[in-house]
Amino acid sequence: MEGKQCHVFRRITLLMLIVLNFSCFSPDHKSDADAGLQDTALVNRLNLRAYAHWSSFPDSTMILGRRALALSDSIRYRTGKIDAFRNLGIGAYEKGMYSEAIAYYNQAISVATEEDDHSRKAKILSNLAMPYIALGVHTEALKQLNLAIELADRYHLPLIKAHAIHNMGMVYHYQHKDDKAILYYRESLRLYESLGDSSRSTFILGNIGHLYLHKNDLQHAKELYDQSLNLAEKNKNYKAIGNALQSLGSLYMEKKDWDHALSYYLKAKATLESTGEQTEYLRLLDNLATCYLRMDHVDAAIHYSELCYELAKQNKQLYYIQSAANRLGTMLERKQELSRAIFFYKEYKSASDSLYSADNKEQLVRNEEEFKFKKQQNELESLYRAKVLRRNYILLVATVLIVSLLVIAVLLVKNVKDKRKANEALRNTNEFIEEQHALLEESDNFKKSLLALVTHDVRAPINNLNRILMLIRDGLVPPEEIKKLLSSNSEEFDSTINLIENLLLWVNQHLHASDLVIREFDVMDIFRQIHGIYIKRLEEKKIKLLMECDEGLKALADAEVVMIILRNLVDNAIKFCKPDNQITLRAAVNDQNNRITFSVIDTGVGMSRRVQENLSTVTEPVSHRGTKNEKGYGIGLQLCRYYLGLSHSELLIESREGQGSIFRFELDRPIDGRHIQDIRSLRVPGQM
Template identity: 45%
Template sequence: MLTPDTNLVNQLNQEAPTFWSSKPDSTIILAEQALSISSTLAYTKGQMLAYRNLGLGHYEKGNYGEAVQSYKRAIALSQEMEETSFQARLHSNIAMAYLALGAHDEALVNLNEALAIAEKEKLISTLAHVHHNIGMVYHYQFKNDQAIQFYDKSLQLYESNGDTTHSTFILGNMAHLFLKKKNFKKAEALYFKSLTLAEKQQNKKAIGNALQSLGAFFMEKGNYQKALAYFFQAKEVLTSTGEQTEYLRLLDNLATCYAKLGNDILANRFATKSLDLAKKQQQLYYIQTAANQLAKLYEKKGHHKQALDYYKQAITAADSLYSQRNKEELVRMEEKYKYQKDQEQAKLIYHMQLKKQRQFLYGAVALVFVLMVTAFLLYSNIKQKHKTNRILKETNNLLEEQHVQLESSNHFKEQLISLVAHDVRHPITSLQKVLSLFENKHLSPEEIQQLMSYSHQDVNNLIHLLDDLLLWVRLQLRYTKLQKTVFLIEDVLQPICELYQKKARDKNIQLVATYDLGTKVYADEEAIATVIRNLIDNSIKFSHPGAVVHIRTTSAANNRRIKIQIIDTGIGMSEKTIKNLFTVSTYARQYGTQNEEGSGLGIQICRHYLQLNNSELFVESTFGKGTTFWFEIDTAEETTEN
């Protein structure tokens, strides 16, 4: 039964979404009021709708991590209430927040869940919404044909359900993709169709969006005067609607168009307005684009100090928008939320036990003739209380241990992200500067040759870093599938030795391999090859010219496994370095004897692959004298006997 208080909650939840696109702060304020009242009343439906509205507001403001958390709580409550249709829509909404975070896999997982529910329940409107959002994911992934296919399906579903309110935006999205495919005729037809439909519906937001898209279309074709005409029509419409995000996009387009026309004064004026509004709304994408435009304009005028300041603002906004730390923060927030929920549940059980205990005590005082029964029940409840407290303590200890592990893992990942951010940015920035100098013809042929040589080395190092990083990410996401087979050990060692002979000769290092022909082993061949390659590469890297690197295989102690050793006479390692080498939270990284760079991920990759093959990596080293790495793998005979 509804009460005046629940009616107020419903009123707040109905009003909150009406502001999400023009005044997202108002949406958040109203949703928080609804959540506070409904939580006090234990009004589950009110809480569910309030969390949904919080997700809408935070998403529009660009607070995508908070949007994900709000949507997750709304989904949990919808499952509790068995609100299936609402749950499908929420999965579709949360997917867009994941998409904004760059988490495309999570977005598609939620969209597929929404699709399954909508198809089962025959929810046509939700099916249309899900197909549109799947199209958005493919749009962001530059899979243009797949995106067009899902947009078109969404359009058909909406219109078959008698709903044309979304058609104008979907047509615009399809037109953007045809424009990217350079199909100008098709793109122009779709843009004008979108505008005609918006005008027919008298939907000012859609009209402004369509007019702006036509302006962008003609700007892409180089017809800047016609583009400006459409942009100013859109400006008039959007000003009347109060639509902030589209208005930001419009200011960005006007600045770009005037820059194309060579009117730097007006380009500067609109870029400055865009930057001020974007900062006010904390729209990181438009802060980045506006700051970049202003930097180029000031650089063109020779005002290098102002240009540098705007470039820094653009880089800061880009780092905040695309940094992997967004995903790390999201993981920490999810773990914190899970921990809080477990704590609340445990406290609820505890308070319920206390309540029962009091009831039994009151019964004993009122009814003396059942004193023995009440005493027995009291004893049982006290025993249950101790059991509950013990379980609670064990749960807290487990959660604390998981929290420590998560902090350790996050510390390692933050170190890794910091290194990658530096090592990826440095060569690309260097190359960009070289190309800029080359384009402006500020360099002599000798200087060009020298700088290109340095850039070539930087790019090679970057490629090695990306190879190691991608392999590491693949291992962390558990995409590794073990495929153990029987193979000859020489089939792995011979090609690897041939591969590294040139690198060894270039450094005047002798590479010697000693192994028994015909030795059959049972393991994942690619994994073992990866381990041996990494270890040989490290030995060459940390050896001085004139040294020797040995690759040796021998029978293990039980004669059912073989021992593979990589021995060098290089710089060796101190006891502290060895101690930290296998610590996950320590990011070990050294330069070779000729300042060769490494990603620092090789040893972690080796350990992971060996664990998958029922093995372990060992090391012995003396500082200044050399290092020996070894591991053991099963022979084919051992596998057969088992």
Template identity: 25%
Template sequence: MTLALTCFVPKLPFSKKRIFLLLFWVCTFHFGQAQKTRDSLVQAIRTLEQSTNFIEKDTTYVNLLSNLGSELRYYRTDSLFLLSEKSLRISKAIQYAKGESRALFNLGNYHSDKGNSSNAIAYLEKSLQKATEIKDSLFTVRIHNDLSGEYAYNGNYAKALSGYLLSIEQAEKLNDLKMLSIINENIANLYASQKDYKQALEFYKKVKKINAEIGNEIYSAETMSNMASVYADMNELEYAMFNVNASIAIFEKQEIIDWLAYAYEIKGKTYLKQNDHKWALYWYRQSEALHKKIQDERGRIDLYNGMAEAYFGIGKDSVSKHYALHAYDISRKLKFKEGTQKCANTLYKISKKGKDFATALTYHELYSKLSDTLSRNENKKSLTMLKTKLEYDEQKRDLILENERALAQQKKYVYAALSILSIFLIITFLVRRNENIQKKLNIELNANKEELEKSERELTEINETKDKLFSIIGHDLRGPIGAFQGLLKLYRDGEIKQKEFLEFIPKLGTDLDHISFTLNNLLSWGQTQMNGAITKPSVISLDGLVSDNIKLLSEIASSKSIKIVSRLSANTLAWSDGDQIDIVIRNLLSNALKFTPENGMITIGAAEKNNHWEIFVRDTGVGMDKETQEKIFAENSSHTTYGTNNEKGTGLGLSLCKEMVEKNDGSIWVESIPRKGSCFYFTLPKAKKEYQKTA
């Protein structure tokens, strides 16, 4: 049988706040064949050593030692270290730079797996220096990638992102699709660590396209495993289960044990998110059984903590504590803050349930301390990554400008040489050049003028947006927050008792709901005003969006005894941006609830027209006069009134609805009779049949 050698993107064994393991470009055999490969390497080394003319200082011998060390990485880490040390010693003695670079690279991997990040970086940098000296371009890209991963593990996201961007450029020049797949997945994982799942999924989609071009199902399975972990963190559990099941089928068929252990752990995490502790434990145990055959300390942290949570869920607290402590010890050993944080939280819950309040308090304080640290770090990460990307783009622009200046200088030399041929040509050249310079100056002057005028308009718009934002924050958010602070102060100072304080809870809940709704509208409106919202239409079910929002607002409706009725059929499919239309429906229903008195009724339905849907939201509320109807959709309008129970709004809702409906090629209007009620209408394009089939 021919051995199937594959190079892979290593798994990311940490969910939620994921710390990136180096995405090593190491080669591994399918597990059923891996032992044969190791045995054949051992046999080749022994045969060479026992030959009569054997000398240790041989490049073939050095390469065999490095290859065997790589194969033993996840099975006998001490052997990886000893073989790499020996390979390095011999390579130095015979001045074999390629052997030195490989040996240093393997030693960097060894120290990374042991959690010795500083040593790992030192060895990888030495390996990079050697590879650069001998101009080993392919291996240089791999080392740059691993170094970036190690910097990410240490929290130096600026250096990590710079390294990944540099690696992408080098890999593109070499047309190295495998490395492009790995590096783009690394960048996806950086965004996932900051819970920027939308951006992470964009990069994952790019990786899937590259994997499809490569045509290797194992690469695709590895990417699907990482995507499954991200979908689980997003609580998109159906997508998580689909991806992890697809990857498991491939890993089981190919018998790739380390990735299979990771995929089983992700499947256990997905069931745990569903509170199905029985099946979660089943898959965690499958992963645990495979971990006994490999040496992957980092991979065990989430596995054991997940098992602890699952056992805690079924009431086996002593077993839960055993696994949580095991995961906690590994996290502390590897100085892994996110792992320590999660384990501390699990141990806090276990200790609290067991009434060991002193221990529970210790773990809770540790969890809070790490949460504060990580929260601060997360804020810095986003800004650092953005700043690094901008700096990198600026450096690229500077290089392009330098090249253009160099080309311009070369042109001057050419013109100078030609000028020797004829005085007439010199004069003609100078005249033409002056004319061109004058034209360019005029063009640049006009361009600068237009740019300044554009900047002035943008600055004016930004100031107007800023003033409106501060107005909303000052009037609509500061009030409820200030009331909440005042109430807490009275409670802390003992001026009101606990019973009196609890009586304010319903009012505080209403205030917090108002703040949350206001912030959602504020953020959506701010995005459209400052950056411009990007509309991404797809086939959406209006019935599903309406049902979700009715559930979301059911508590408010119940508090006013208002009945909300949906008359939309299941086949009401539109071609629009689902997120934007969700905001429109939520605001219209919220407005209807706000202005409908108790025991009222709200009806939402849709009428099918030639090529669009006409959706309506009708209420039995207070209605409005003609003057008010003309104001509510006016540009830059902030018209707002109090609801029937003195509910307060920002005045952004209907303005936001108008913008988002129009971005989806629709229109919005209102019909209203004072003291009878209002009916808001808006239109959306119907989904075409070919899109419906695809959906």
């Protein structure tokens, strides 16, 4: 890869020297990217990736969420902290850790409230209702949803309102208020589709279908499930396809049409296995086990229950551990495998206790289930003790095996410790791989942007020049027309020269490490050079350039870098000024920090807030056209930011549409007026 990059660099340089005879590029200067922007961008990427995994790999959601939270804390990035807490809440909810989910969501709401981030607060309030619904605390769930809807209405957040209304339907769904739940689901569906968002429609249609299935309206339920499946297939949403196929399987299971039920379940199984989707796959295994059990195919039911149990344990999905363990306990008890049955009943109880913590038990109606469980456990333990009495002779062997068991126990402890170390090493390796993947993605985006510029905006004008030269060489252009032809294309050639210079600087900053040579220089000398470079363009566009600077004002920086920065800013100002507009180059001492403030002020067309935000956040070249349709490539602005970062400064932008723009940055002054030479910054490695 590095060899190819160097080859591209050499080819561009050769073209420049041969065709344009242009050699004013200096490759000695490179600056570091703004560390703060890199850190917040990394937090945002971690949060986006965490959210992308919530329904398939909630463990990954929580790992990435914790990394994002730690980094947000270290750089005091409050928005990243809100999103990280929300992702941790989503991951905990998916894993059945409802109390933890509530705690994470409340922390996110607290930070969002402090930041007056009404959009995120409303969204998280809607999320917070879900663990309350799962715990059966419906009053609290409705309270959070009403708050979410109130914020959504007040601040015009229709998508969040649609989400909250859907969750209202969930509350009434779990309360078996079918008609009321259907009303809320349909209103949510209407809102989403009115906003052009059909991605959730397949799941909402499925939920409505479940309610009609509960009302024993099988025909209506099937129509809704078919609509859900068709929409999922149209959108190629394989998780939704698996969900809809399972719903149809459940419908036929209610009709005791076992062949059709198993057919849909097995189609769902194949679909979900192809995607790697795990949470929905757990639901599928649970449904298959239930179906085989209702068919009285106990061995098949045990097989799928064990698969469900193992996968749920692996992913720490408490709900499915509870469901599979309870089913296995019941079936193994029927098969008189009492020891295993007791094991699974204990697993069921452990998972149930984790799902419904002591703080929530008084709010959940579980006394009857616990009584039934204890009764079953006591009966099984009595049977088991009777079996043990018949095998008392085995205890004689126990005394001989004690020493062996102690040795095995020591080995097991050592093995557990070794596994923990190996798992920790694996986690560290995975985190490193993820970070490297993110850097590779950034590098790939840069190369794509660079290639697009080279292939489109550099090749075309060079080919145009080549055609003109060929016409002149072949004598096809009369001598009196040559000057006109070159003059008419001079603006495009100037633009291409400027692009190649900036492009080579841009390539160099990503391929090489470089130093700044810090020296004292006269500011007005730099201003005069800038004026001399652009005097012709200023006259052509009838723009006035003013220079405001005290004679003798000295700055301490790399003079060539300052020339590059000011040249790009003035070039940009000329591009976006109209005839009779004015550009001011200004330098003055800032009394507050004793640094020199450089300003490039124009009275041109200005920028909207949206364009300014794009300039502040986008890290790739972005093209804009000037007032005379001049080409702009966005590389110059990236170079300015880069070199200012290495000079311990930053570019500040103020602009209003139709009223012009101001670009400012600050540089150091000489220390105590002394002449400073050969002060070099730290070497900064290349980005690629």
